[in-house]
Amino acid sequence: MPDENKFAKLREIGYTITPCCGLCKHKEADFQVPLWGHCQHPSTQYQHGKHSDPTHPLGVHSLGHCKYFELDPVRVQNHLQSYGCFLQVEPPK
Ligand code: SF4
8 A cells, every 4th residue: 555645745746657658558578678679559660771671660768659659558557556646648749
C-alpha cells in the first residue's frame, strides 16, 4: 500500500508521467540496455543507410514518443505500478 503522504506530495507538486515508447505497445521487448529498443509500428520502418534490408526497425529510446503512440496496459502495470495514476492520458504534442 503506497504511503498517502507521499502521494499527496506528488499531487501537490503536479507530478506527471508522460506517455512514451517505454509504455507503448509498439516497442519490442527491451534490449540488454533497458532504456533502448526497436519500434514495431509499420509506419516507423525505414531504409537504413548501412544495411541492405528494404525495411529496418527504428531504434527508439524509452523516454521518447511519436504520433503513433498507443498505451500498453501491461507495461503501465509492470513499469508504473501504483504510480500509474500520474500518467498523462495524451502524449505531449
Ligand atoms: S511511441 Fe511511436 S516510436 Fe515509440 S514505440 Fe510507440 S509507435 Fe514506436
